[in-house]
Amino acid sequence: MFKIQKLQKFTIWAILGLLTSWIVSCSTGNVDSSTKSAAVGGANIEFWTMQLQPQFTDYFQSLIATFESQNPGIKVKWVDIPWTAMENKILTAVSAKTPPDVVNLNPDFASQLAGRNAWLDLDTKVSPEVRSSYLPNIWQASTLNGKSFGIPWYLTTRLTIYNTDLLKQAGVSKTPSTYAELAQVAQQVKDKTGKYAFFVTFVPQDSGEVLQSFVQMGATLVDTAGKAAFNSPQGKAAFQYWVDLYKKGLLPREALTQGHRHAIDLYQAGETALLASGPEFLKTIANNAPKIAQNSAIAPQLTGDTGKKNVAVMNIVVPRESKQPDAAVKFALFVTNDENQLAFAKAANVLPSTVKALSDSYFKDVSTNASSVEKARFVSAQQLQQAEILTPPLKDIKKLQKAIYENLQAAMLGEKTVDKAVEDAAQQWNNR
Template structure:
């Protein structure tokens, strides 16, 4: 099930198929104007992404409520499996069968918006903007395009776990975990030195969102070129190179995936790692000594803002029932219905004020609420740092460049210059 931190990667076929549509001059006005005004009537096709198996009752009730509110409208719900979802969008877009309302992440919405197949909601439904968290609304703005191309739906982020026992052993205050990168680097160096290089602070190298949280400008204002090789980006990579040399970065960090980083943390070989309520339950069962020492804090950031994972509902710009499609997408994402969904699964609503609900602010002593409260607090100001044009191939380019620089095989500036050049080449060629 692609919840809670579902960060989809656009399939190459989706981008390729939509280049042709863009070249043919498709626009948001295809099939009608951008206006969402008019009578709410007709049949709306609504497509979700691997949600039916676990939430059939919720969505059937939601649809029934909408149809009661708008008696002249009907909703046909389509749920697609997680595997091959980008390819399905590609086929629908190329064949002119894209549903009226489509569940997308920003990276999936991007090529659709470029092809003129996603409705600009700033123009068509801007009156609703104030209902949503500002960061969530802006997460569906697309580089190089005016407007916003999906209603924000459910959100997630991950708090940071840390091992209080390892902090104490290193002479660090277990009640004051690092909040900024400078504090992190200082604490990591101290821990490595104090432990004789036996204990590292981290088990992973920086990804694009780390560059964002460090304060690096990731793309130019027009969204036409990557810029993470600017001096601040080089500075971050130099720090990680120093951490690796000092033993403050786990020796397997260069090849580690999220799962292996989690195992290192569970084995108490590293002191900090992002996680979720499910991880806490695992620690309690499989690593009770770690569980007794667990601290929960916000993700380290120089910007004061955590990373936001966001799902949205895009309206097909070519829909023949545009007023009904916009009304339904708004209905699904309005506060009451998002809160109801959040009580069924570990996600967070994107509507303003929802995160102040006691459900997200009060702990009851359980693992689930400990993490939920911490994550909800950081989501209020979180942003989506990952640029929507950044493909899986580009992420691999950056990861390889980081590995070379951290090992000392290539100077940090040269490594990032090369990564930016290659990512910009891929950006231009699609």
């Protein structure tokens, strides 16, 4: 549950946490033949990434050198942007019509600018054959109003990391797999140990995990016209679920004020039994809290009655104002081809977004004495078959999250009834 997403600024922070260290080799892959003419006459393109220097300087220099050697008419200038500055910088560049040619973003933020027609329509640049090499459900994450605005890159799915010792103390023999089971475990952990089963944030600007839980519990967030659809029995039940947990004292009070980082801190301190996060945090826990790491195990992502599971996506977009769109698309497809995605995933402990890369034995074979990281990779890859982007591609998705979270908080604090909170959240969204 509590996972990475402020990418939404949180998701950006979380994905950066994935990339612990690598120097990987890159190779050629499928590129659309429609972009091959880009090299004629020469082309200079600018590629923006988020805070990847100096850790990944060697990787990207190698990547670019390989691409340029195979495409002698194209030169790539790599510009690394601090992740805290990326949103403002790309907004400014797009508004001034001086954007870079290739940008690494994520569907949530990219869709906001897609709604302003900022990105190249990739359906006119990427052939159906090349498009079919990517996981179809992941490609859909970078579409808006039936148009493709981004090319998928790397992925993560949430896992449940749990403290076996703390659950044993609470008499819990089965790790919860649904929110209904989680509520029961939360009460048991609190009663037996005085600690909390988990932490999740309701800070509007932070993780979208609670928003995603609504979909997993069967609620529809918005209808086809973009109006609030969560003011339904399923939406009210999701509101009631979180309000009840808070009022029963089964969520830390700071859930209303602290972000997802606090979930990691509490788990590492042995104060919570479960952490919903990505496999990349196993190494973080091992470094910061080795005793907790020794008692940690992996389970699939928590979900609701729908069985839906979330995936976080990083993608690559090409601004509509690019002076070299063909060369830009060719480079974006090179970065995300089968071979480079597999190499990237192995080095960075993430998942690839192409069918061929994901079918590699690296994601399918796990020994009985495998490490937690290896088991996490296997479970993550298995989950990807059912995973999807749970929040709709809306240009105002953060406003939807804000409306729901603020009214959820009011209901948790007893300032509103659940019915009133749902009604007000829907009105706040519809009147934005």
